[in-house]
Amino acid sequence: MIEHTIKELHEELKSGNVTSEELVKESLEKSHEVQEKCNAFVTIMDDAKGVEVTDDLLSGIPFGIKDNYSTKGILSTGSSNTLKDYVPFFTATAIENLMKHGCVPVNKTAMDEFGMGGTGTTGHTGIQRNPWDTTRMCAGSSSGSAAAVAAGVYPFATGSDTGDSIRKPAAFCGIVGYKPTYGMISRYGLFPFASSLDTCGVLTRSVEDAAIVVDAMKGKDPKDMTSWDSSNIHLYDDLKSDLSGKKLFYIKEFLDKENYSSMDDEMSKHFDNFMEKVELMRSLGATVDEVSIDQNLLNAIPSIYQVISCAEATSNMSNLTGFSFGPRGEGNNYIEQMTDHRTKGFSSLIKRRFIIGSYVLQAVNQDRYFKNAQKARRLLVDKFLELFKSYDALVMPVSSGVAKKFDAEKDIISEDDRSALEDHLQIGNFGGFPSITIPDGFVNGLPVGINFTTNRYEDQKVLNIAYALESHMEYKNQIAKEVK
Amino acid sequence: MGKYYVTIGLEMHCEVSRTNTKAFSSGRNEYTEEPNCNVSPVDMAFPGILPVVNKEAVRMSIMMSQILHSRIPEFMYFERKNYYYPDLPKGYQITQNPPEECVGNGGYIDIEREDGSTFRVDIDNLHLEEDAAQSTHLYDTTTINYNRAGVPLLELVTTPCLHSADDAITYLEYIRSIYQYAGISDADSKKGQIRCDVNISISDDENTLGTKVEIKNVNSFSSVRDAINYEIERQSQLKDEGRYDEVEQETRRWDESSMSTVRMRSKVDAIDYKYFVEPNIPRFKIEESWVEEIKKSIPELPYERKAKYVSEFGITEYDARIIIKDIEYAKYFEECVRLGADAKSAANWFSSQVLGYIYKKDIAITETFMTPERLAFIIKNINEGTISSKQGKELFNLVLEREEEPSKIMETEGMKQMSDDSVLLDIITKILDNSPSQIEAYKNGKTNLLGFFVGQVMKETRGTANPGLVNKLLMEEINKR
Numbered sequence: 001m002i003e004h005t006i007k008e009l010h011e012e013l014k015s016g017n018v019t020s021e022e023l024v025k026e027s028l029e030k031s032h033e034v035q036e037k038c039n040a041f042v043t044i045m046d047d048a049k050g051v052e053v054t055d056d057l058l059s060g061i062p063f064g065i066k067d068n069y070s071t072k073g074i075l076s077t078g079s080s081n082t083l084k085d086y087v088p089f090f091t092a093t094a095i096e097n098l099m100k101h102g103c104v105p106v107n108k109t110a111m112d113e114f115g116m117g118g119t120g121t122t123g124h125t126g127i128q129r130n131p132w133d134t135t136r137m138c139a140g141s142s143s144g145s146a147a148a149v150a151a152g153v154y155p156f157a158t159g160s161d162t163g164d165s166i167r168k169p170a171a172f173c174g175i176v177g178y179k180p181t182y183g184m185i186s187r188y189g190l191f192p193f194a195s196s197l198d199t200c201g202v203l204t205r206s207v208e209d210a211a212i213v214v215d216a217m218k219g220k221d222p223k224d225m226t227s228w229d230s231s232n233i234h235l236y237d238d239l240k241s242d243l244s245g246k247k248l249f250y251i252k253e254f255l256d257k258e259n260y261s262s263m264d265d266e267m268s269k270h271f272d273n274f275m276e277k278v279e280l281m282r283s284l285g286a287t288v289d290e291v292s293i294d295q296n297l298l299n300a301i302p303s304i305y306q307v308i309s310c311a312e313a314t315s316n317m318s319n320l321t322g323f324s325f326g327p328r329g330e331g332n333n334y335i336e337q338m339t340d341h342r343t344k345g346f347s348s349l350i351k352r353r354f355i356i357g358s359y360v361l362q363a364v365n366q367d368r369y370f371k372n373a374q375k376a377r378r379l380l381v382d383k384f385l386e387l388f389k390s391y392d393a394l395v396m397p398v399s400s401g402v403a404k405k406f407d408a409e410k411d412i413i414s415e416d417d418r419s420a421l422e423d424h425l426q427i428g429n430f431g432g433f434p435s436i437t438i439p440d441g442f443v444n445g446l447p448v449g450i451n452f453t454t455n456r457y458e459d460q461k462v463l464n465i466a467y468a469l470e471s472h473m474e475y476k477n478q479i480a481k482e483v484k
Numbered sequence: 485m486g487k488y489y490v491t492i493g494l495e496m497h498c499e500v501s502r503t504n505t506k507a508f509s510s511g512r513n514e515y516t517e518e519p520n521c522n523v524s525p526v527d528m529a530f531p532g533i534l535p536v537v538n539k540e541a542v543r544m545s546i547m548m549s550q551i552l553h554s555r556i557p558e559f560m561y562f563e564r565k566n567y568y569y570p571d572l573p574k575g576y577q578i579t580q581n582p583p584e585e586c587v588g589n590g591g592y593i594d595i596e597r598e599d600g601s602t603f604r605v606d607i608d609n610l611h612l613e614e615d616a617a618q619s620t621h622l623y624d625t626t627t628i629n630y631n632r633a634g635v636p637l638l639e640l641v642t643t644p645c646l647h648s649a650d651d652a653i654t655y656l657e658y659i660r661s662i663y664q665y666a667g668i669s670d671a672d673s674k675k676g677q678i679r680c681d682v683n684i685s686i687s688d689d690e691n692t693l694g695t696k697v698e699i700k701n702v703n704s705f706s707s708v709r710d711a712i713n714y715e716i717e718r719q720s721q722l723k724d725e726g727r728y729d730e731v732e733q734e735t736r737r738w739d740e741s742s743m744s745t746v747r748m749r750s751k752v753d754a755i756d757y758k759y760f761v762e763p764n765i766p767r768f769k770i771e772e773s774w775v776e777e778i779k780k781s782i783p784e785l786p787y788e789r790k791a792k793y794v795s796e797f798g799i800t801e802y803d804a805r806i807i808i809k810d811i812e813y814a815k816y817f818e819e820c821v822r823l824g825a826d827a828k829s830a831a832n833w834f835s836s837q838v839l840g841y842i843y844k845k846d847i848a849i850t851e852t853f854m855t856p857e858r859l860a861f862i863i864k865n866i867n868e869g870t871i872s873s874k875q876g877k878e879l880f881n882l883v884l885e886r887e888e889e890p891s892k893i894m895e896t897e898g899m900k901q902m903s904d905d906s907v908l909l910d911i912i913t914k915i916l917d918n919s920p921s922q923i924e925a926y927k928n929g930k931t932n933l934l935g936f937f938v939g940q941v942m943k944e945t946r947g948t949a950n951p952g953l954v955n956k957l958l959m960e961e962i963n964k965r
Contacts, residue, residue, distance in 0.1 A: 070532040083531065090525055092532060189532040196763035224534050225765055312763060315566050318575020319529035323628075334570045334626070361566070361758035370760060 002026045003152040003479050006057055006209045013053045013060050020060030020104065021050030027062035027106045030153045038129040038151065040144040042067045043075050043108040051102050057212055057236075059102030064148050064157030067108040068115055069095050069200075070189035074105075078114045078191045079123030082320045082345030085327065092189025093224065094158065094200045094217045101216045106154065109144030113347050115162055115193040116313060117141055118422075119404075120169065122347050127406065130172060131480035132446055136403040139172045141165040142203060146173040149203045150480040156204045156213050162193045163305055164398075164425035166201045167437040171398035171449025174439045174478055176470075177203050178210040178463070181456050182432030183228045185214065186221030194312035197305075197429040205477045207438060207467040211235035214459075230459075238460055243468035244285030246392045248452075250278070252292040254396065254421055266401040269443045274397040277440050277450055281395075281469060288395065297383060300376045302423045304430065307360045307373035314357030320345065381431040388455035393465055395452050396424055398437050402446035425451060434459040436466045439475035445483045447475075486720050489690050492652050492712060493608075493644035493683040496659060499615060500541055500636035501669045501677055507614040507636035508535035508578055508765075515675045519629040527617075527633040529573035534764050537562075541636040544668045545587040545612040546770065547778050548638060551662055551785065552607050554591030559769055561585065562762040567755055571617040571628050579613035581759050583641075586611035595655050596787065598805065605655050606643040613637050618676070632676075638668070644683060644693070649712040656680065656705050657809060661786045664811035673704045674848070680708050686719045694719070695731045699745050702738045711738040715745055789814060797827035806835045812849045813839075819856035825863040833859060837880055853887045854880070861890050874947035875899050902949045905957070908941070912954075912961050915940045923965055934958060 001009070001018055012018045031044045041064075053060040065071060068078040070088040077083045095105070112122045120128035120143025128143035130136040131151040138146045142159035146169035149157050159166035161179040170177025178201050185200035192198055202213045215236050220229040255271060257263050278288045322329045322341030329340030346354075360369035384394070400421040428435035433453050440450035450469070454462040470476050506513050509526035516522065526533040542560070549556050563585075564576040580586040588610030596602050617633035619626050640659065646652050660678065663671040671678055680702045685694035697715060702708050719731050733751040784792075786808040793804040807817045813834070820830040838859065842852055862883070866876040871894065882893045893899065902908060915937065916923060926933040934955070941954045 070530070076531075078531065086531070088530065088532075090530070090532075187532075188534050191531040194763075223536060225536055311760060315564055315576050315758070315760070318566060318568065319531065319573060321568070321570070321575065323570050324528050324573065325530060335568075338568060338570075358758065361760055363756050363758070366758075366760075 002030060002062070002154060003477075004155070005206055005477055006061060006155045006212050009061055009155065010057045010059075019050055020053055023060065024048050024050045024062050024104050024106060027154050030151070031107050031148070034131065034148055034151045034153055037134060038131055038138075038144075038147040039126050040109055040128055040147040040151075040153075041107045042077055042079060042110050042123070042125050042144070045074065045106055045108075048104055048106045051104055054102055056101045058098070058216055061103045062106040062154045063098070063103050063213075064107050064109045064145055064154055065095060065105050066111055066142055066145050066158050066160055068111060068160055068191040069158060070191070071095060071105070071108065074108065076108065076191075077124065079111045079125065080113045080320075080345060080350075081124045082322070082326045082341065084124060086325055088189075090189060093186035093221045095189065097186075097219060098158075098213070098216050103216075107148070109142070109148055109157055111144055112141035112165075113350055114191060114313075114317065115141040115160055115165055115198075116309075116350050116353055118164065118168060120144070120147075121406070122349050124347075130403045131482070132174065133403065133483050136405055136446070137172065139169040139399075139403065142169050142177070145203045146170055146175060146177070149173070149205060150175050152479040155209050156202055158217070159201050159203050160190055160193075161199045161201050161429065162197045162309060163423070163429055166203060167425050167428075167435060167449075167451055168398055170203055170437040171439070171451075172403035172447070174447025174449075174475065174480060175203055175205050176207055176210050176439070176466075177201070177437040177449075178207075178214060179428060179435050180214055180218065180459050181434045182429075183224070183226040184230050184434075184459065185217045186219065186224040186227045188221055188223040192312075192316040194309035195316060196312060197309060199429065199432075205479070207436070207463055207470050207476075208236065208239060210436065211239050211463055233460060235460060235463055238464075239467055240464055241468035241471055242461070242464035243281060246286045246465055247390065248281065248286055248288045248393050248395045248465075249291040249387065249391045250288065250395050251298070251424070252290045253295055253298055254424060255290075266443055270397055270399075270401045270448055273441045273443060273448060274450060277469065277473075278395070280472060284468065284472060289391070291387065291391075293383060297376075297380055298420065298424075300380065301426055302419070304373045304377050304380065305423065305426045306356060307369050308377065310353045310357035311361050311370050312357070314354045314361070317350075317354070377430050380427065384427060384431055384433070385455065392458075392461060393452050393454045394427075395450065397421070397440075398425065398449040398451050402443050402448055428453045432456050434462045436462055438466050438470050439478060440469075440473060441475065447478075486716060488686040488694075488716070488720050488723065489688065489692075490647050490716055491644045491685050491687065491693060492646040492648075494640075494642045494646065494652060494656065494708075495681040495683075496640045496656060497679045497681075498638050498640070498660070498663050498669050498671055499632075499677040500544055500638055501671075501675075502544070502667055503538055503540045503636055505538055506634035507538050507541050507612070509533075509634050510536075511634055513635055515670075515672075515677075516631065519627070519631060521631065523630045523633070527573065527630050529575070535562075535578055535762065537765055537768075538636060541612060542587070543774075543778055544636075544666070545610065545638055546775060547666055547782055548640075548663075548668060549588035549591070549610050550775070550779050551666065551782060552588055552591040552593055552610060552640070554588030554607055554610055556587060556770060556775060557585055557589065559767045560587065561767040562765050563759045564762050565613075566758040569616070570626070571619040571633070573617060573630070573633055577614060577616065578762050578765075579639075580611035583609035583611075588640075593655075593659070595651070595658050596805070597651070597654055600801065603651060604645075606645045608641040608643050610638060610640050613639060638663075644685070644696075649709045649716075652682075652712060653705050653709050656708060658786065661809055661811065665783060665785050665789070667783065672848075676703065679703050682708060682711055682715075684712060684715045684719075686716060686723060694728075695733050697731065697733070697745075698735045700735055700737050700748065707738055707740065710743060711745060714743065718745065793817075793827075793831075797821065797831070799828055799831040803831035803835045806839070807831060810849065816849055816856050820860045820863070823857060823860035825860040826867055829863045829867060830859070833863060833880075837877075841884060852884070854884055858883055858890055865890075865894070869901055869903070869950060869952075871899055872901050872947055872949070872951065875901065900948065902945050903953055905953070908945075908949060908953060908957055909961070911941060911944050912937075912957055915944065916961055916965065923962060926962060937962075
């Protein structure tokens, strides 16, 4: 039963075929199964209880919360040892908003430590395995949320997206990942990674469910100055297939097979699959153009991301000293105690990013790195703002193929030229653009995804385009089936 | 002063105490002795918190910027100043930087010295930021009080334009009074609301600049004076001895116990604060209409009030200057006048007796038992002739000593000016009877001997006699003889 969509579950609940209590129980049982298989959770709330069902679509429905959302009275670790016993006394606004609709949290999902990773392998409780193939990653950082939703633990889990942390794991797990416009959902209570890029969002198995959930999460929050009033936007009510007559584009440089020296069978099939979907969209009345963008600008994407996200992260995480929360470090003075806390608490990957962040912010380096990255970010965003004047949306395949094997795990920027395709979703964070990934088929038996991005505040448009394509494919609400 | 030319720049941090909440959080902004009770999750930097700009604090900073004739930027934003310290919960301070982006850029203020001469202080910048928590270092442990974390702070930076400790203090005192008059801060150094950094150098003449030494965290104006004088002395001595190259561009701190400055770090070891824009606070436009509105709301400032006191109340420039120094003094004085005390007498009593008392006791004007009501009562009784001025002083002291109402003390002590003709006449007759030679001399033209007779009467009556009446009766009685 729990594998149904939100609307279906709501109807079952309303008609009395199932109670909220039964759904919660089923979801908890499923959580333990998926925990066994994928290690998707930091906390499973076994004492979660069903609630009274109202006319609200979300009432009584279980869901998951990424562990970087502050939840009052519930362990919230951000998958980091620095917060391994941290139980907050306030709840993130986005979660508070959701809870007002009567949905029931049943677990906290594991992630890359503080969202700083794209593999789902760096959290303090171990690696998250892909429910389609447990020898593969989910990608990250919303790895636990993606695994759980794909495995059918519940219809949705919250995520957060700083570079592609919702949209890439969604693709690798064969589900929907929606990152709304920056500031549409309050970040108050979301453990920060890089504040100018961090975006709350959701992982679901259908565009419709994504619309329902974000409708509930969003809203201007007096506690977040970057949040904005979206009360005139009703994503679910106004959801409709809207592809005919839409002008889309993809970036030529990323999809030209000639540009890749290491093009392999998997990547080639992934490209072909994408082009098939492009043809499908054309047949549905959309125009899809190939647009060429200055290669230098595109090459700058991963550097811009590294510099800005590491700089903001090193500052954002300076509060983690073990003095007023987190385990107190050992030492004879505050410097030793702080050093001990941070040395033991953070994984080496995060420390590496802190060093980069510190380096690029140093007075002697700032102009060359941080300020330059900000300028390049502006140039890149301006280019897309210009394109969005003539186009409705950017459409791109997600990643260079299917979920990676664990032994391929890497955080360093690969010299491999196909890595270009691993970073382009960051454009959505640079510009604060709404962006959604939906499953668009299989390559070698594993799911792949397609992504749409529109101009800021055009969340309805991006959902409607995705909704249209989704309805002409057969991957809506798919549950992971183990291929091995 | 000494033979070298002294150049001083000041950084004055003043807590904005008059907002309801903190600079970037909804934590209460209120001074209290009880630690850790005005704290929000934001102030302790729990994971996931975000800053929200306090509009009232921005309004006050814009007002101060206008008072200082500074340029207000069209858009406002904040920066993060990153450093680790246990009393800095976020690991960074939200502040403004560089000067041209601060709420006040450039500007000046004219200051009056006690002798009436004036000098101009040039402003480098005024910026709005948040305070850190307060750590108290005990014998083997350190406690942190987060009440202060996030309290709005205005930092006012002058150019190196001051040349003596006296001018520096006069400037600081005036700025403090402006903060009070403008309703921005109580600016109470006893509550740690004011802290200063002093930059100081010496040189042979005004055309050259010496090596700048910074003295950090000087927490009272008297310490600023001591620190400046100590540093002038220290640097001068080195220069005298031909060892000026030992004066290093460095940061020192004022050590209260040894009354000396102590080296903290050299310029070479200066902390790199890695400033960058605070991403959680979007740039916002400062509307011109708002700036105008704030300008209109600037209340009467100290020098304006001083001029009013001199012209309307007829008190001396000297007394007026003392009274305007602290808004609580001014309130006290005005209350006395409102209650019917003669303004000149009130100014006089206030600047000599009342201030003398609170300085001696080291208490605030608001803490003394000698309220404006009680002082006005005493002054009125003197001016109406009910008691003599000598009795007045006695009464003033007894009120403070016994903490009793002056009316009650007058009754129990029988303090009343002796105005009974027959009693006075008896005393006068007795004195005149005992002074035939003085009467003789008086009659022969030594009329200033009248003072001698008055003195005798006053002595006899322990100062309670009505001096006017004594004069009149004495003349009559002497003439009769």
